[in-house]
Amino acid sequence: MQRAASAFVTLFLMGLCILLAGPAFEMRAFGRSGSIDAGALPQAVVVVVAVLAILAFSSDAFDHFRGRAEGGSSTRGMTVLLIGGAVLLLLAGFLALWSRLAFPIAAAAFMTSTSLLIAPPETRNLRGYTTIVVVSVAFSLGVWLAFTYLLGVPLR
Amino acid sequence: MENLGLLGDAIFFELSNPLILALTLFGVVVGFTFGATPGLTATMGVALFVPLTFPLPADYAISMMIALYCGSMAGGAIPAILLNIPGTPSAVVTTIDGYPMARNGLAVRAYGWALISSVMGGLVAWVALVTIAPALARLALRLGPAEYAAVALLGMTIIATIIPGKLSKGLLAAAIGVGLSVVGLDQITGQGRWTFDTLALMRGIDIMPALIGLLVIPELLKSIFEKQGHASAPKSLKGMLPPIREWLGQLVNTLRSAAIGVATGIVPALGGSVGSLIAYDQARRFDRNRKQYGKGAPGGVVASEAANNGVTGGALIPLLTLGIPGDTVTAMLLGGLMIHGLQPGPRLFETSGDIVWNIMASVMFANLFIIVVGLIGFRFFVRVLDVPRHLLTPALFVLAVVGTYSLANQWFDVVIMLGLGTFGFAAMMAGIPVYPMVIGVILGPLLESELRRALVISGGDWTTFLTRPVSATILALTLAALVLPPVIRAIARRRGGLVPQVPKEYQE
Known part of the structure; x- marks a missing residue:
């Protein structure tokens, strides 16, 4: 699982480096007096990140082939990835919903769906579901009231 | 002597100001709650409570956040003792x-x-903070741009290399952090860097959203999979505090462990677990009952707890004097300081001396409140362990977004x-540490600006x-x-000796 994640991160970083290299190398890196200019750090970052990303992935791959890869069940890794990924998607959904609906509604929907996703089996009954909905609605309303009226941060 | 007077004034100010004391007490209670709940960390606590401090003056706000930090360190012992699960x-x-x-029936003791x-x-740690920090800040004022650039580079390197066998990943993370800090308008020329002509990117990436994203979101996702404790x-709470004679027997162990904690706190990224580990090892070495260690020796608990609370004061020293956070919580505190208009670094003592002394005085009050909160609130903090994780985690996600x-x-x-x-x-799934990224975001601008200043002064002479x-x-x-x-x-490894274990917190 770690190797797959490492490959994904490396590919992502390489893509990002390719995307950012153009604008970085368009900027001037050195001034006339030998001082560095606005482009120096972006150029250095692009090169260093690209080199180190490949190095880090190679090191993981090398460890894997030498049988020194870090232990840990791949089933657990997959569970973490699936549930973690699903929660991140729900978070993105929460933001999308919040841009269209009032905060308490969007937050309550996010909390309810996330709680349902991660609830342990023993709480999956009518009482458990009712608790989830009640807590989600009460908490969302509480946060909205606290931020809007106590802290002066208007949450629409 | 002058410092003593300033500290006395700050303590008197706090004593005559019930609000700041109440906020410090509140911070300790919240910190205990976060510390006592496995999966929740002081970093999360500080991040989620920053918005609550907006209406407050800077010293009040920072005092509350530091109290939260101190409280969480103490609260972490509750599940560690009752459930064998460290709260922090x-x-x-x-x-x-x-x-x-x-297990031997001595949980309360x-x-x-x-x-x-x-x-x-x-x-x-507080004594170390009030004595070392002002002196170090005075010393740091004499540093020029070349020295500052070198300090920023040292801070990043130490943190990036702290994870054994993962040098490339640590350095990669630091470079990514520096890259994030580059986005926006160049401080000197005003040229847009990686802004793609969008107004939002021209503002650059603010520190707090970056810190909450990198530190809190992965931690919250990880907490979903933490064991739910039921204790x-x-x-009866009878016999909780040990008799004076027994306590005096542990005095040397306490002081030595606290000193180890302070020293490890000063070095960026070493953190509480390394401090506790070293202090525990030393306590076992010097204790006549060393065979009892691992089977329920009070000396082991003393060493670990004195050290990890010693780290709090130690980690504040590089933060307040150099602007380099000693750990993830102080990184978050740095964000909090900046939100309240303070720029951590050697000039902080000059520009906002009264605020800094008030903050340092509140570290003392926070530690005194720990004993009160810990004694009165023990039963409550044990019940916190029963809060269902599937209800708590989504609520914290909402707070992170709203915050x-x-x-x-x-x-x-x-x-x-x-x-x-x-x-x-x-990155966590790929075994790339997140903390060096955070440090890159924080120290990147310092490194670049000081590097450029040093080169301008030297006429481009590297x-x-x-x-x-x-x-x-x-x-x-x-x-x-x-x-x-x-x-x-x-x-x-070649000598077959023990290689120090790096804490799990930096092995995300």
Whole structure:
């Protein structure tokens, strides 16, 4: 699982480096007096990140082939990835919903769906579901009231 | 002597100001709650409570956040003793003797030892903070741009190389962090860097959304998979505090462990777990009952708790004097300081001396409150362990989102936070540490601006970094930080010696 994640991160970083290299190398890196200019750090970052990303992935791959890869069940890794990924998607959904609906509604929907996703089996009954909905609605309303009226941060 | 007067004024100010004391007390209670709940960390606590401090003056706000930090360190001992699950990563060493004590029917006494040594450790750290920080700040004022650039590089290198066998990943993370800090308008020329002509990116990536995204979101996702604890509070709290004679027997252990904690706190990224581990090892070495260690020796609990609370004061020293956070919580505190208009670094004592002294005085009050809160609130904090994880975690996600939005009422900040949270999660899965990224974001601008200033002053002569003695020494230390850890580990492995275990918190 770690190797797959490492490959994904490396590919992502390489893509990002390719995307950012153009604008970085368009900027001037050195001034006339030998001082560095606005482009120096972006150029250095692009090169260093690209080199180190490949190095880090190679090191993981090398460890894997030498049988020194870090232990840990791949089933657990997959569970973490699936549930973690699903929660991140729900978070993105929460933001999308919040841009269209009032905060308490969007937050309550996010909390309810996330709680349902991660609830342990023993709480999956009518009482458990009712608790989830009640807590989600009460908490969302509480946060909205606290931020809007106590802290002066208007949450629409 | 002047410092003593300033400290006295700050203590008197706090004593005559019930609001700041109440906020410090509140911070300790919240910190205990976060510390006592496995999976929740002080970093999360500070991040989620930053928005609550907006209406407050800077010293009040920072005092509350620091109290939260101190409280969480002490609270971490509760599940460590009762459930064998450390509430905070730094309480992991407390489990070694705390849990066996609990199994021998001495849970309350173990907690009493943890509480007293936490307070003592915190107070020793406070003494170190008020004596070392002002002197270091005065010294740091003499540093020029070349030295500052070298210090920033050293800070990043130490943190990037702290994870054994993952040098490339640590350095990669630091470089990504520096890259994030580059986005926006160039400070000197005003040229847009990686802005793609969008207004939102021209503002750059603010520190707090980046910190919440990188530190809080992956931690919250990880907490979903933490074990849910169920503990019942002991029926009687009789005999919680050890008799004076027994306590005096542990005094040397307490002071030594606290000093170790302070020293490890000062070095960026070492953190509470390393401090506790070293202190525990030393306590066992010097204790006549060393065979009892691991089976329920009070000395083990004392060493661990005194050290991890000693770390709090130690970590504040580089933060307040150099602007370099000692750990993830102080990184978050740095964000909090900046939100309240304070720029941590050597000039902080000059520009906002009264605020800094008030903050340092509140560290003392926070540590004194720990004993009160710990004694009165024990039963409550045990019940916190029963709060269902599936209800708590989504609520904290909502607070993270709302907290980020409320920083500047900007949607873009929330998008950045979520994007970096997703990347932080992927990096965690890939074994890339997130903390060096955070340090890169924080120290990147300092490194660049000081590097440019140093080169302008020297007329573009790069040897200025090597010809100035302090800068050359710091660069030599940077090189040593890069080269020595793998060499030491290789030698230790060859000799068959124990290679120090790096805390799990930095092995995301």
